[in-house]
Amino acid sequence: MDIAVLGTGSVGRAVSARLDQLGHAVALGTRDPEATTARDDHAAWAATSPGVRLMTFADAAATAELLVNASSGVVTLEVLRSAAVGDRDGTVLLDISNPLDFSGGFPPTLTVKDTDSLAEQIQREFAGLRVVKALNTLTAELMVHPGTLPEPTTVFVCGDDADAKATVTGLLESFGHADVIDLGDLSSARGAEMFMPLWLRIMGALGTGSFNIKVVR
């Protein structure tokens, strides 16, 4: 599949590298490709994923069959505007972002919560996209290599479009996720996003982000 990953942080890198490894055609979108290329650690990373093509948000998104929002939640809407995803009606957007504001230090606050979610904000602004929230509940490496944990764990999909959720579920399964729970319509993303404060405290308690939850039933 022709996939655009928007955002070059740890999530964007992990997801784009994994998609490349799985044989997809991957465009990695960034605000300023020259600035990204100039980063100290970029060349070493890029060498491990030679198939990933770095380009502007708009160029990356222009022809992709699937969009992945891997940007930080506080800039997500701005990134999606830069990517002109309003022109991509019908396209599936996998939204991995978390609406966390770290500007006041730790713990971060949520910029949206309880009666709304960032995923719903995206869906409202870009009504033609088919937004699916997923993978925001675990750390970047485990999103795409869940098999490094000692046993299978759980991830979630939230969205209003059943076909879009099926597409994303298939992608998650290709990453190695064996237990994908469909939480329902996109308003269920509120729950997935509000999991972050607990996730952050568990990370603090364990001293590592290398964990995930398994829904035992």
Place this chain on the structure above:
Amino acid sequence: MDIAVLGTGSVGRAVSARLDQLGHAVALGTRDPEATTARDDHAAWAATSPGVRLMTFADAAATAELLVNASSGVVTLEVLRSAAVGDRDGTVLLDISNPLDFSGGFPPTLTVKDTDSLAEQIQREFAGLRVVKALNTLTAELMVHPGTLPEPTTVFVCGDDADAKATVTGLLESFGHADVIDLGDLSSARGAEMFMPLWLRIMGALGTGSFNIKVVR
């Protein structure tokens, strides 16, 4: 131990019955013992836990060595005032409540979130208590009989007092919980309480509340 359980809903019943079974002296506090006794289903339940003594909130709390808040989050502060727990300086309060407001239907909203928690509200109003948040992240029966799930799962403790957390952890272990993660000070209860929206959506997806999360690491 002499324990007062405040609240006669599903949580208060499950916890008081289990504590009675484990040999503790259990007082079950309610607003109006006569009204509680008159409930259709009370006699049948009480017959299964003959050692649990039903009394007013204040009578139950008066001499208890450990207090358990099993009331609904929207009435918790009022219940604790009725129980006069402000007179019980130094006593450990295990707070199981969730700040959920169902008055607008499903999904409920959180009455406090993100930058504060119900547990912290309790601690601020009753500064002499040693508040520990725990067990609010799973359904009543699994709080006290986690062994009915097919494998061990995780619960959390949050609080400012290490000895109080050790007391509650011991209680949780006596219920059968093998993995108790100490999330840190009482502000970590924000994370535990904000897990509820995700819990409720998982319950909706699975069609049952008989599940719990296991932190796999």
